[in-house]
Amino acid sequence: MNGRGQTGSMLRTAACLIAATIAPAHAAPHDTAAGLAPSFRMSGDVSAELSYVVNSSDTALVPGSYETTYLSGMRMSSLTGVLRLNGTYQKLDAEVSVVGAQLIMPPDPTRSTQRRNKYSFNRLLTAYGAYSFGDADAPQARLSIGYFPFSYSGQTRSLGSYLFRSGTYPGYVFSGDSTAYLAGLHFETSLPGILRHDLFLTTEVEWDPQYDVSLSYLARIGVDKPFEFDAGVFFDRLVPVYSFKTSPEELPHLNGTIIEAGGEGDTVYYTKQGVRLMGRFRADLKHFFTSERFSPQDLVVYTEAALLGVKNYPGFYDDVTERVPAMIGFNIPTARILDVLSVELEYYGSPWRNDPSHARPKPYENYAYETITYASEGTGWRGTRNDYKWHVYAQRTLLTHITVSARVASDHLRGLTSDGSIYPYERLHGYDEWYWSIGARVSF
Amino acid sequence: MRSVLCLCATILGATAAAGRAEVSFKPHVEVYHSVLRIEESNEASQIEFMNRTGDVSYYSDNSGAVIQSLGGRLGLSARFGARLSATFTYDNHIWHVFQGRDMPVYDNTEKIAGGVHEGYLKVALGPMPAAPVVLRLGYFNMRYAPEVMNLGEYLFRTGVYPGYVLSGGEGIELLGAHVQTTIVPHLTQDLLFTSEINIFPAYDYSLSYLARVDILNIAEIGAGAMLYRVVSVREENTYNALSYVGDGADTTRIPLSGNKLMGRLVIDPKPLFNPGRMGPEDLKLYCEAALLGTKDYPEMYEDIRERVPVMAGVHVPMFNLLDVLAVEVEWYGTPHGCNPENSATAVPLVQEQFRYGDRDDWKWAVTATREIVDGFEVTARAARDHLRMEDGNGWYQPRELMKLPGDWYWSVRSSIRF
Numbered sequence: 133m134n135g136r137g138q139t140g141s142m143l144r145t146a147a148c149l150i151a152a153t154i155a156p157a158h159a160a161p162h163d164t165a166a167g168l169a170p171s172f173r174m175s176g177d178v179s180a181e182l183s184y185v186v187n188s189s190d191t192a193l194v195p196g197s198y199e200t201t202y203l204s205g206m207r208m209s210s211l212t213g214v215l216r217l218n219g220t221y222q223k224l225d226a227e228v229s230v231v232g233a234q235l236i237m238p239p240d241p242t243r244s245t246q247r248r249n250k251y252s253f254n255r256l257l258t259a260y261g262a263y264s265f266g267d268a269d270a271p272q273a274r275l276s277i278g279y280f281p282f283s284y285s286g287q288t289r290s291l292g293s294y295l296f297r298s299g300t301y302p303g304y305v306f307s308g309d310s311t312a313y314l315a316g317l318h319f320e321t322s323l324p325g326i327l328r329h330d331l332f333l334t335t336e337v338e339w340d341p342q343y344d345v346s347l348s349y350l351a352r353i354g355v356d357k358p359f360e361f362d363a364g365v366f367f368d369r370l371v372p373v374y375s376f377k378t379s380p381e382e383l384p385h386l387n388g389t390i391i392e393a394g395g396e397g398d399t400v401y402y403t404k405q406g407v408r409l410m411g412r413f414r415a416d417l418k419h420f421f422t423s424e425r426f427s428p429q430d431l432v433v434y435t436e437a438a439l440l441g442v443k444n445y446p447g448f449y450d451d452v453t454e455r456v457p458a459m460i461g462f463n464i465p466t467a468r469i470l471d472v473l474s475v476e477l478e479y480y481g482s483p484w485r486n487d488p489s490h491a492r493p494k495p496y497e498n499y500a501y502e503t504i505t506y507a508s509e510g511t512g513w514r515g516t517r518n519d520y521k522w523h524v525y526a527q528r529t530l531l532t533h534i535t536v537s538a539r540v541a542s543d544h545l546r547g548l549t550s551d552g553s554i555y556p557y558e559r560l561h562g563y564d565e566w567y568w569s570i571g572a573r574v575s576f
Numbered sequence: 577m578r579s580v581l582c583l584c585a586t587i588l589g590a591t592a593a594a595g596r597a598e599v600s601f602k603p604h605v606e607v608y609h610s611v612l613r614i615e616e617s618n619e620a621s622q623i624e625f626m627n628r629t630g631d632v633s634y635y636s637d638n639s640g641a642v643i644q645s646l647g648g649r650l651g652l653s654a655r656f657g658a659r660l661s662a663t664f665t666y667d668n669h670i671w672h673v674f675q676g677r678d679m680p681v682y683d684n685t686e687k688i689a690g691g692v693h694e695g696y697l698k699v700a701l702g703p704m705p706a707a708p709v710v711l712r713l714g715y716f717n718m719r720y721a722p723e724v725m726n727l728g729e730y731l732f733r734t735g736v737y738p739g740y741v742l743s744g745g746e747g748i749e750l751l752g753a754h755v756q757t758t759i760v761p762h763l764t765q766d767l768l769f770t771s772e773i774n775i776f777p778a779y780d781y782s783l784s785y786l787a788r789v790d791i792l793n794i795a796e797i798g799a800g801a802m803l804y805r806v807v808s809v810r811e812e813n814t815y816n817a818l819s820y821v822g823d824g825a826d827t828t829r830i831p832l833s834g835n836k837l838m839g840r841l842v843i844d845p846k847p848l849f850n851p852g853r854m855g856p857e858d859l860k861l862y863c864e865a866a867l868l869g870t871k872d873y874p875e876m877y878e879d880i881r882e883r884v885p886v887m888a889g890v891h892v893p894m895f896n897l898l899d900v901l902a903v904e905v906e907w908y909g910t911p912h913g914c915n916p917e918n919s920a921t922a923v924p925l926v927q928e929q930f931r932y933g934d935r936d937d938w939k940w941a942v943t944a945t946r947e948i949v950d951g952f953e954v955t956a957r958a959a960r961d962h963l964r965m966e967d968g969n970g971w972y973q974p975r976e977l978m979k980l981p982g983d984w985y986w987s988v989r990s991s992i993r994f
Contacts, residue, residue: 170951170994172603217650219605221994224951226607228648230668230690255688256668259607259648261952261992277990278607279646279670315609315646315670335644337670338686343642373642551688 170221176214176229181571183208185238185545188567190559203559208547208569209236214257223268226261227280230254237547238559255552257281258313273321279337280318283311284330284350284362285412287434290523290543291459291478292412294438295350295364298457299339300406301449302484302495303440305457306554307521307543316345328352336369338553340491341377341404344369350410358419362412362436369405377491379403402448402493406441429472430465448495454482471527471535478521478543486518486544489556520563533575542566599656604665605994606649612987614641617977643965645671649693659700659707667693671966689968694749702759712754719747720766720786720798723842723862725902726941726961727887730866731784731800735775736834737819737922738876738912739868739883742972743961745943749970752781762790772805774971776920777813777832780805786838796842805833819922821875830873830922840864857900858893876924882910898946906939906961914962917974936979951994958986 188203216229232254260278264271285293288310296312298305316334323329330350336342350364372378379401417431437458444450457480464473480486484495523541530536542563547555560566647669655661668690696714700707721729725745732750733742742748752770766786771779786800808814819830842862846854865886872878889904908914911933912924919925941959948954960983964972978984 172605174603215650217603217605219603219994221951222949224949224992224994226605226992226994228605228607228650230648230650230666253688254668254690256647256670256690259646259669261607263949263952278609278648278992337644337646337672342672342686343644553686553688 168222170219172220173218175216175218175576177573177575178213179210179571179573180212181210181569183567183569185559185567187565188559189561189565190238190557203238206238207236208238210234210548216258223264223271224261225264228259229257231257231552233548233552235548237549237555249550251550253550253552273319276318276320277316279313279315281311281313282318282330282332284352284364285310285414285434285436287414287429287432287461287463287474288436289461289472289474289476289525290539290541291476291521292434292436292461294436294440294457295348295366295408295410298408298438298440299404299488300368300408300441300455301402301404301445301493302487302490303455303457303480303482304486304488304490305440305480305544306488307523307541307545326353326357328355339488339556341369341372341374343373344378344404345371345373358416360412360414362410362414364410366408366410368408372405378405380492402445404491404493406443408438408440409442410436410438412436425467426465427468427471429463429474432463433461435460448484456481469528471529472525474523474525476523476525478523479519480521481519483516486558487556488554517562518558518560522563534572535575536570536572538568538570540566540568599654602653602655604649604651604653606991607993608645608647608649608669608989608991610645610987610989612643612985614643614977614985616983617641617985618980618983641674643672643674645669645966647671651693658704661698662696663698664695665693667691671968673965687968689966689970691970693970708759709755709757712756713752715749715751716754717747718750718754718768720788720800721840721842721862721864723857723860723891723902724864724889725900725904725943725945726957726959727889727904727906727939728840728862728864730864730868730885731786731802731836731838734836734866734868734885735916736804736836736869736883737830737832737873738915738918738924739885739908739910740914740916740918741868741885741906741908741962742916743939743941743959743963745955745957764788764790766800775916777805777808777810777816779809780814780833781807781809792847794844794847796840798838798840798842800838802836802838804836805831808833813920816921821873821923826874828874830876832920832922834869834871836866836868837870838864838866853895854893855896855899857891858895860891861889863888876912876922882912884909898944900943900945902941902943904941904943907937908939909934909937914976915974916972932979935981936976938981939978952992953990955989955991956987957989958984960984 185203185206190203210233212231212233214229214231216227218227219225234252235250237249256279258279258281260276260280262274262276264274266272282296283293284295290307293310293312294305296314314332314334315337316332319331321329328351332348334346334348336344336346346366346368347370348364348366350362352360352362354360369378412435414432414434417433418426437456439452440455440457441449444452449455457478459476459478461474461476464475466473521543523539523543525537525539527535527537542560542565545559545567546557547559549555647667649665649667651663651665653661653663671687671689673687692715694716696712696716699711701709701711718732719729720731726743729747730741732748734740750768750770751773752768755767757765764787768784770782770784772782773779782802782804783806784800784802786798788796788798790796805814814833815829815831819832820827821830822828840863842860844860846859851858863886865884867880868883868885869877872880877883885906885908887904887906889902892901892903894901915925939961941957941961943955943957945953945955960978963977963985964975965977967973
């Protein structure tokens with residue numbers, strides 16, 4: 133896209149933004165509830181977690197060194213506090229929350245002398261406003277703008293929630309809390325009542341190339357019912373802001389590294405733009421039993437799959453099955469001893485490195501996966517042994533506001549950076565590489 | 577001295593009374609998002625950045641660069657009785673640096689910035705409820721020309737030797753003490769004793785005085801003076817060894833301190849006729865000028881006209897379609913770089929002297945704002961002003977991005993606040 137095209141796309145984005153914000157003005161004249169004072173609610177939580185990496189083959193990046201045991205036996209810990217302020221004024225509401233933390237994370241393997249990373253940070257967690265259409269107490273629709281959390285799979289303890297926690301070309305996925313933090317617009321409504329619609333216009337604020345605008349839609353049937361079906365589509369980077377990074381064939385100094393020959397002399401230009409699809413099913417099997425020995429989350433089974441890029445490209449993206457992460461989870465009954473005991477399993481057969489910071493649409497071709505200048509040479513030993521992930525999680529509420537939890541997992545463990553951002557590189561590279569953690573949380 | 581003692585005694589009295597008073601709290605919250613696109617900038621390409629391999633590189637082309645900021649503020653005001661209150665606001669936001677074509681593709685440009693946005697104690701003195709004297713102590717926002725939407729408010733948004741000018745629509749945060757009085761009808765007076773916390777050398781103290789007189793709600797005339805860095809914390813910094821011009825016996829030392837003067841005029845002719853459906857801000861005309869350093873120095877600061885920024889603005893009548901549509905222009909004829917840091921010397925940096933000649937003297941800004949619903953405001957701007965990137969610590973990087981006549985950007989900012 134040339135400069136004029138970029139200008140046009142940005143202007144269109146701005147126009148959409150303005151149009152979306154002007155619309156409520158007609159729905160709610162200023163004098164709708166004149167004289168009402170804003171109301172506020174403050175909340176927060178404090179949590180602590182201790183983790184121990186039992187086995188990891190994460191490779192140190194020290195030049196000339198291929199140590200693979202530096203992370204095994206490493207402890208990680210976090211002490212985190214969240215402060216949240218909600219305000220409501222007429223049909224508007226706003227939330228700002230910040231998080232502060234003190235962390236000990238795995239060392240940066242690029243620093244040969246560093247054995248441990250200790251740091252503290254504070255950062256924005258949410259900042260959004262929302263306008264409710266219709267009756268303020270039972271709104272027919274709601275429009276949110278800003279930096280907001282969203283989760284469509286509350287049962288997920290680590291694996292899944294792919295629609296908003298993944299990327300395309302090359303595909304990547306995350307694990308951890310099911311909540312995604314999105315920047316942009318979110319319109320939600322239920323029409324008819326059993327069918328819930330969520331429409332998003334979001335901008336990329338975390339991973340390169342930044343600011344690209346994506347459009348996504350999620351439909352859910354049976355939310356809060358025994359059986360739920362979800363389906364979603366995500367037009368990733370639909371409107372690129374820096375097209376020379378999103379579709380970098382025009383980037384002269386990167387020619388020859390991004391562009392890959394597709395054989396027979398054909399040249400294939402990859403792009404980070406793509407379409408993601410997601411399907412999910414949840415069943416609460418307690419519906420078939422009548423027993424008071426089940427806790428509310430027991431006997432829930434949930435499964436999800438996604439396609440990270442519907443389009444095949446020759447060279448590195450020939451096989452659609454390599455772009456499909458799929459997971460299944462089950463909450464094992466514990467006779468109310470625990471709130472939840474969940475077991476989750478994931479398969480993601482991508483041979484490429486699971487790296488959201490990789491700004492090129494061509495897969496990573498570095499140390500961890502060996503050189504893959506030619507796709508036919510394969511991706512190295514890590515490309516084939518990290519397809520399965522697993523996660524076991526237990527949680528118990530001790531008092532009304534205190535919960536304790538424990539987990540044993542081989543998931544997409546990454547850790548955080550010094551400013552609270554997600555460290556981009558995975559730390560575990562096989563189903564036999566795992567860690568455990570224990571934690572406690574106090575909410576108020 | 578007696579007046580100071582009386583003032584202290586009154587404050588202590590108010591504080592003591594507050595100790596016995598009931599405490600009430602009032603939260604406030606703000607969510608904001610802004611997107612800015614540089615349509616043309618020659619200066620941006622001169623900004624250095626350290627690439628991944630540790631080498632210094634330059635952005636080759638930032639025309640078309642986008643900067644987005646997304647953040648929130650949460651705060652609490654505590655009122656201790658009728659006279660004493662305290663306000664604290666915390667800001668945290670996500671922002672980004674440029675994405676240029678030459679930037680390493682592995683660089684993630686997301687930045688996190690958080691900190692105190694304001695935190696001050698407020699004391700009302702004199703007969704209540706409309707106390708004629710109000711004292712603020714701490715870190716507070718200062719605006720004396722609320723009609724200004726971008727250019728102007730020079731007294732606190734400038735520096736001397738070399739002079740520099742800031743722009744923007746949110747005033748400026750100052751650290752120190754501020755006394756405002758309305759004892760004389762139609763006359764508002766401000767006295768400030770503030771500490772420099774953004775520009776090296778830090779902590780120097782400045783004394784400022786402003787007066788504004790209202791004439792029949794038709795005109796407002798304002799004037800002010802600032803003794804900038806009148807109290808130096810470390811004289812070897814304020815009068816540093818780098819700030820000399822001349823040779824031998826003709827050597828002249830130029831301090832980083834100096835005196836600033838400001839005058840402004842606002843005319844609102846609406847009371848002279850039936851304004852019909854005009855909004856309260858429509859048709860306001862305003863102008864402001866300042867002298868950034870009253871003293872001439874040889875070689876670098878010989879021409880007083882080069883130290884005078886002057887601006888004029890008008891709120892175009894929009895008949896309530898918009899709250900404000902402001903058109904502002906500014907002329908500032910300094911031949912030096914408009915650089916607040918300037919390597920901490922009063923002698924303008926060699927590479928910035930005369931670089932643009934008089935081609936960067938003119939600035940302009942068009943700003944439109946509208947409150948869509950109560951608490952939700954959208955502001956749009958197109959400008960060639962003193963745009964600078966933020967530095968992540970509540971201040972700005974020193975170099976301006978809009979220099980040459982063709983340079984300009986646009987931005988849209990939305991905020992929800994109550």
